[in-house]
Amino acid sequence: MRIDIISAFTILIPLITAGIAYKHLNKTLKKLSVFILFSACTEVLAAFYSMNGWYNMSISHLYAFIQVPLIAWLFHDILKGISRKAVIYLTVGYLLFSVISLIFWEDLDQFNSNQRYAAAICLFFFCALYYIQIFIDTKIMRIELDPYFWISASVLIYIAGTLFLFIYANELIASGKFDYWYLNNILNIFLNLGLTLSLWMGMRKSK
Amino acid sequence: MDGNAEIEVTLLLGTAAMLTLALFIIIFVVAYQRRLYAKQREMNDMEMQAQLELMDAVLLAKEKEQKRMAQELHDGIGSALTALKMSIIQMNLVQEHKKQIDDNIKAISADVRRISNELMPSVLEDMGLQAALERLSQRIQDAAVIDCKYYRNYELESLHNDQAQLALYRVVQEILNNIIKYAKATEVIIQEELNDGKYLLTITDNGTGFEPSEKDMSKSGSLGLKNIKSRIQQVGGTIEYRKLSPKGTIVNIEIRDYEKH
Numbered sequence: 001m002r003i004d005i006i007s008a009f010t011i012l013i014p015l016i017t018a019g020i021a022y023k024h025l026n027k028t029l030k031k032l033s034v035f036i037l038f039s040a041c042t043e044v045l046a047a048f049y050s051m052n053g054w055y056n057m058s059i060s061h062l063y064a065f066i067q068v069p070l071i072a073w074l075f076h077d078i079l080k081g082i083s084r085k086a087v088i089y090l091t092v093g094y095l096l097f098s099v100i101s102l103i104f105w106e107d108l109d110q111f112n113s114n115q116r117y118a119a120a121i122c123l124f125f126f127c128a129l130y131y132i133q134i135f136i137d138t139k140i141m142r143i144e145l146d147p148y149f150w151i152s153a154s155v156l157i158y159i160a161g162t163l164f165l166f167i168y169a170n171e172l173i174a175s176g177k178f179d180y181w182y183l184n185n186i187l188n189i190f191l192n193l194g195l196t197l198s199l200w201m202g203m204r205k206s207k
Numbered sequence: 208m209d210g211n212a213e214i215e216v217t218l219l220l221g222t223a224a225m226l227t228l229a230l231f232i233i234i235f236v237v238a239y240q241r242r243l244y245a246k247q248r249e250m251n252d253m254e255m256q257a258q259l260e261l262m263d264a265v266l267l268a269k270e271k272e273q274k275r276m277a278q279e280l281h282d283g284i285g286s287a288l289t290a291l292k293m294s295i296i297q298m299n300l301v302q303e304h305k306k307q308i309d310d311n312i313k314a315i316s317a318d319v320r321r322i323s324n325e326l327m328p329s330v331l332e333d334m335g336l337q338a339a340l341e342r343l344s345q346r347i348q349d350a351a352v353i354d355c356k357y358y359r360n361y362e363l364e365s366l367h368n369d370q371a372q373l374a375l376y377r378v379v380q381e382i383l384n385n386i387i388k389y390a391k392a393t394e395v396i397i398q399e400e401l402n403d404g405k406y407l408l409t410i411t412d413n414g415t416g417f418e419p420s421e422k423d424m425s426k427s428g429s430l431g432l433k434n435i436k437s438r439i440q441q442v443g444g445t446i447e448y449r450k451l452s453p454k455g456t457i458v459n460i461e462i463r464d465y466e467k468h
Contacts, residue, residue: 135239143241156229157229157230159229160222160229162222163225164222168218171210177211180215183222
């Protein structure tokens with residue numbers, strides 16, 4: 001079986017977990033469930049486009065456009081004080097940059113490299129703000145049991161591993177080198193597993 | 208190297224570097240947070256220990272003061288009342304008035320003795336913990352508050368030193384007070400046992416049931432519970448509260464090296 005198909009299907013793991021655990025989850029993890037549902041919908045949409053032989057780059061634009069505000073919505077709950085404001089400013093800045101990039105540099109037929117690495121920078125800052133908060137606030141007893149730790153760790157690994165891939169995506173597509181997308185597929189599997197762990201920890205915590 | 212090859216090398220090296228950095232950040236956060244948490248726990252433990260030591264010192268000072276007051280009441284006011292009684296006998300008063308005054312003096316003397324005894328039970332000093340507990344249970348029984356029984360499975364006169372005896376007596380006193388005030392119990396059994404070199408003091412009631420959590424023990428309002436814990440710690444023992452089914456509570460106090468205390 002192809003790794004891209006396996007990777008796309010792994011979204012079902014956190015999706016099913018979210019469905020089972022939904023009533024036990026807190027407000028923040030319910031927001032994570034919304035993000036997972038959104039990711040699953042874009043996977044289905046991308047597969048549908050692909051099956052019909054349609055060009056699906058516009059879905060990547062749509063995904064990146066909604067992904068950051070959704071994750072920001074999540075981190076806005078997790079973070080406190082001034083970090084919350086930082087999340088709002090970063091998200092607004094990101095959305096403005098996305099619009100400018102779409103108008104001037106990368107239209108809907110091109111891979112949205114600029115938007116993707118801007119998203120990676122935003123998400124990196126969200127994770128960094130969360131880690132800073134952990135150092136300030138020592139209330140967490142065992143960090144590996146904290147659901148938000150798993151969100152930030154899996155998001156951080158995903159954006160770190162795909163940053164260069166997204167920066168050079170247009171060049172790689174132009175030269176017909178698609179093998180490097182395996183990296184995105186593998187990291188996507190890790191991301192989905194990390195999100196599943198987060199939901200599971202959240203469910204355990206509430207019981 | 209052509210443009211594409213350069214991109215591929217940059218992509219691979221950049222991705223490897225970024226992944227390493229991400230992993231390093233995560234490992235660093237976990238390790239640092241663990242260290243921070245361990246340090247904070249250590250500080251909390253130290254603070255708790257200091258609090259217990261302070262409480263021990265306060266309790267010791269309180270006992271010392273109570274002993275001094277009990278002696279003062281017994282020797283000072285008690286003797287003064289006896290002298291007053293003698294003086295009244297020698298006075299030229301109507302017999303009826305003399306009797307009235309004598310009755311009043313007797314009542315005051317009884318009150319002074321009771322207060323003095325509550326401050327520092329003389330039976331504890333004179334006859335030891337067993338006799339003091341027996342008398343305490345008898346007093347509760349006589350007051351018809353609760354059916355209170357006392358048992359022990361050994362005949363030794365005294366197992367503990369004076370300080371430990373006083374600490375255990377105060378603990379039982381505090382627990383019985385709590386039972387009378389809150390437990391809605393009708394029966395209490397106080398039991399002293401010696402088993403396999405261990406000293407066990409058990410207080411069982413048939414009340415509503417009470418099992419304090421660690422949180423309850425550290426609450427600022429539960430001074431009584433803290434005092435009990437501190438006194439038990441003073442004598443090197445442990446205390447455990449357990450709710451009984453369908454109702455009641457059992458409090459187990461265990462001292463392993465009771466001969467040391």
